[in-house]
Amino acid sequence: MSDDGGATAGSGPTAGTGGIDRYTEPDGDPDTLANLGPLAPLAGIWEGTGGADVHPVAGGPEGDAYVERYELQPIDRQTNGPQLLYGLRYHRHIVKPGEVETFHDQVGYWLWEPATATVTFTLAIPRAQVLLAHGTAAADAREFEVRAEVGDGSYGILSGPFLEANFRTVSCRVRVTIGADDTWSYAEETMLVIPDRDEPFAHTDANTLTRVAPPTPNPLAAAASANGSLGIGDLRAETRWRP
Numbered sequence: 182m183s184d185d186g187g188a189t190a191g192s193g194p195t196a197g198t199g200g201i202d203r204y205t206e207p208d209g210d211p212d213t214l215a216n217l218g219p220l221a222p223l224a225g226i227w228e229g230t231g232g233a234d235v236h237p238v239a240g241g242p243e244g245d246a247y248v249e250r251y252e253l254q255p256i257d258r259q260t261n262g263p264q265l266l267y268g269l270r271y272h273r274h275i276v277k278p279g280e281v282e283t284f285h286d287q288v289g290y291w292l293w294e295p296a297t298a299t300v301t302f303t304l305a306i307p308r309a310q311v312l313l314a315h316g317t318a319a320a321d322a323r324e325f326e327v328r329a330e331v332g333d334g335s336y337g338i339l340s341g342p343f344l345e346a347n348f349r350t351v352s353c354r355v356r357v358t359i360g361a362d363d364t365w366s367y368a369e370e371t372m373l374v375i376p377d378r379d380e381p382f383a384h385t386d387a388n389t390l391t392r393v394a395p396p397t398p399n400p401l402a403a404a405a406s407a408n409g410s411l412g413i414g415d416l417r418a419e420t421r422w423r424p
């Protein structure tokens with residue numbers, strides 16, 4: 182019996198999928214930097230000294246300036262059966278101006294699915310918290326947004342027991358704007374439910390980042406370039422990662 186209420190009968194690769202073959206993978210393109218849609222301008226290494234954070238402290242909000250390094254590197258295209266994703270693996274590291282101690286640390290992926298024009302964003306922070314957000318955008322969009330809501334089935338937010346009880350993250354929104362002169366900006370709003378407050382707390386962060394280094398081509402692209410199958414010059418930085 183199929184698991185889609187009988188839409189696809191019998192067994193085999195399409196059983197229960199309404200006719201989609203869940204096992205057959207598309208080839209995709211080895212050159213991730215050429216297939217990142219709206220994420221293409223983000224590839225590379227960035228720094229920003231004008232970060233602005235608002236976070237909760239006892240009795241109210243507190244604001245801090247911060248300095249950020251944001252590294253986004255292309256990964257080989259990924260397939261989930263017929264689903265094809267191109268993406269960037271990222272690491273953000275944040276300190277207060279003039280300090281060494283980590284103020285915020287974050288890793289994850291920005292993913293682009295051309296077939297559905299979907300941007301997927303994952304986040305893990307060392308407060309015992311993970312998140313999966315999404316949004317849609319045109320392939321050439323200069324501005325886009327991803328959102329996650331707690332308890333939202335496919336997408337969502339998971340917090341460890343301390344955070345869940347004391348600083349429950351109920352939603353998160355990240356808006357990205359590609360700027361001129363090799364810059365980009367983001368504005369984030371993370372809504373926290375804190376038991377001693379009447380209203381959800383808006384934990385916000387914003388920064389503008391300037392490129393300090395180009396991306397490193399993903400492994401398949403580097404190999405294809407080395408054996409000549411992408412053509413001379415295909416991976417030259419100025420034609421691939423510039424917005």
Ligand code: HEM
Pocket residue numbers: 234236237247275284285304306308310312344348350353369371373384386387
């Ligand atoms: C630039 C980005 C961010 C910075 C600089 C930052 C910084 C901070 C700071 C300073 C606190 C106060 C608590 C403490 O001092 O330990 C805090 C609390 C918190 N942040 Fe962030 N944060 C950022 C982004 C995020 C994001 C994206 C999330 C989740 C989606 C998040 C989740 C939380 C939570 C749940 C708390 C409450 C925990 C507590 O106060 O003990 N933060 N953040």
